[in-house]
Amino acid sequence: MISGVNRKPVLEDVRIVDDNPAGFVAKATLSRTIGNGVGPIFVDRGDELGVTLLVTHV
Numbered sequence: 535m536i537s538g539v540n541r542k543p544v545l546e547d548v549r550i551v552d553d554n555p556a557g558f559v560a561k562a563t564l565s566r567t568i569g570n571g572v573g574p575i576f577v578d579r580g581d582e583l584g585v586t587l588l589v590t591h592v
Contacts, residue, residue, distance in 0.1 A: 542567055544588070545575075555582065564590060 545562035552559040558577070570591050577584040 544568060544573075558584065 543565045546565055548560060548562040550558075550560050560577075568590055572587055572589050575586050575588045577586075
């Protein structure tokens with residue numbers, strides 16, 4: 535996952551826990567370069583697109 539702002543990694547070690555379209559679950563480690571804020575995370579699975587918000591507070 536690369537930031538759209540500074541092109542640096544936002545999420546590291548992304549793991550898909552459950553690929554069920556009705557309840558997709560993934561886990562990741564937040565990069566140490568990320569500070570406080572809110573930003574969108576987009577997931578593109580070819581014919582499907584999902585979006586969620588990533589809220590960080592360090």
